[in-house]
Amino acid sequence: MRFSVLSFAALSAAISSVAAIGELGFDLGVKVASGDCKYTADYLSDFETIKSYTDIVRVYSTSDCNTLEYLLPAVKQAGMRVFIGVWPTDDSHFALDKQALTTYITEVDASSIVGITVGSEALYRGDLTPSALADAINEVRDLVHAIDGYESVPVGTADSWNILVDAANSAAVTASDVVLANAFSYWQGQTMANSSHSFFDDIMQALQTIQTAKGSTDISFWIGETGWPTEGQSYESSIPSVDNAATFWQESICAIRAWGINTLVFEAFDETWKPETSGVEGTEQHWGLFAEDGVSPKYSLSCNF
Numbered sequence: 001m002r003f004s005v006l007s008f009a010a011l012s013a014a015i016s017s018v019a020a021i022g023e024l025g026f027d028l029g030v031k032v033a034s035g036d037c038k039y040t041a042d043y044l045s046d047f048e049t050i051k052s053y054t055d056i057v058r059v060y061s062t063s064d065c066n067t068l069e070y071l072l073p074a075v076k077q078a079g080m081r082v083f084i085g086v087w088p089t090d091d092s093h094f095a096l097d098k099q100a101l102t103t104y105i106t107e108v109d110a111s112s113i114v115g116i117t118v119g120s121e122a123l124y125r126g127d128l129t130p131s132a133l134a135d136a137i138n139e140v141r142d143l144v145h146a147i148d149g150y151e152s153v154p155v156g157t158a159d160s161w162n163i164l165v166d167a168a169n170s171a172a173v174t175a176s177d178v179v180l181a182n183a184f185s186y187w188q189g190q191t192m193a194n195s196s197h198s199f200f201d202d203i204m205q206a207l208q209t210i211q212t213a214k215g216s217t218d219i220s221f222w223i224g225e226t227g228w229p230t231e232g233q234s235y236e237s238s239i240p241s242v243d244n245a246a247t248f249w250q251e252s253i254c255a256i257r258a259w260g261i262n263t264l265v266f267e268a269f270d271e272t273w274k275p276e277t278s279g280v281e282g283t284e285q286h287w288g289l290f291a292e293d294g295v296s297p298k299y300s301l302s303c304n305f
C-alpha cells in the first residue's frame with residue numbers, strides 16, 4: 001500500500017476512539033437492466049446475492065421508483081439493514097420523498113435503519129445552500145423522530161469529500177447526526193499506484209474537518225461512495241479494469257475499513273440502463289461489484305483483517 005506515514009498517523013489519531021473494523025455496505029440501484037423500476041422480488045434477488053458479503057444497502061430516494069414501498073418488505077424479509085436517502089430538491093420532489101418516508105418507514109424496525117441521508121452531493125451540485133440543506137435535514141429529523149420508536153434514527157447528509165472539507169459548508173455537517181463522504185480516486189484521475197494514497201488523504205481530511213465542525217470525535221461517519229469501474233474509458237490516469245477494481249478493493253476499501261472507517265461501496269450491481277457520460281463512454285454502467293444478473297462477484301471481495 002502506498003500512503004504517507006504522516007497521513008496514517010493523523011488518520012489514526014483522528015479515529016483513535018474507534019477500535020473495530022469498519023462496517024461494509026453497498027450502494028444499490030433501484031432499476032433493472034431495462035431501466036424499469038425494481039419490485040420487492042427484484043430486491044429479494046439482489047439480497048440473495050449480496051447477503052453473504054454484507055447486510056447493509058443504501059438507496060438515494062424514497063419516492064423515485066416507489067423505492068421505499070417495494071424495498072422495505074424485502075429488507076425485512078431478508079434481515080437486511082438500510083441507509084434511506086431523501087431527495088431534498090425540488091420542493092415537490094422533497095414533499096413526495098417526505099410523504100413516502102413517513103408512510104413506509106414503519107415497515108421495518110428502527111434497528112434496521114442505519115441512517116437517513118438528506119441529499120446526495122446536493123452541495124457539490126449547488127442544488128441547495130448549506131443552510132437550506134441544514135433546514136431540510138432538521139425537517140426530516142423532526143418528521144422521523146416524531147414517529148413512536150424511531151426517535152433515535154440518525155439523520156444526516158452525504159456529499160463529496162472536497163465539499164465536506166470546505167468550512168463554508170459546515171452548517172450541513174453540524175445539522176447531521178451521521179455524515180457520509182464520497183471519494184473516488186478514479187474521478188480524480190489518479191494512477192492505480194497513487195489511488196490508495198489519494199483516497200486515504202481525502203477521507204482523512206473530510207473526517208478531521210467534520211470532527212472539528214462537530215467539536216467531537218464521537219460522530220457517526222461513513223464513506224458514502226467509493227469504488228472503481230471494471231469497464232469503460234479511462235479518466236485521465238485512471239483505467240477501468242477488473243484487476244484495478246480488485247486492487248482498489250484491497251488497498252483502499254479493505255485498508256480503510258481496517259482503520260475503523262465504515263464504508264459503503266459504489267455499487268452493488270452494474271446498471272446498464274444508465275446513459276453515457278461524454279468522454280468516459282462505457283464507464284457509468286460498470287461500477288458493479290457484481291454483473292447485473294450476477295451471483296458471483298467480479299473479483300474477490302474478501303479482506304485480510
Ligand SMILES: *[C@@H]1O[C@H](CO)[C@@H](O)[C@H](O)[C@H]1NC(C)=O
Pocket residue numbers: 190191194197198199201202
Ligand atoms: C498522489 O495523491 C496525493 C494525495 O491526494 C497527491 O497530493 C499527489 O499529488 C498524488 N500524486 C500524483 C503523482 O498524482
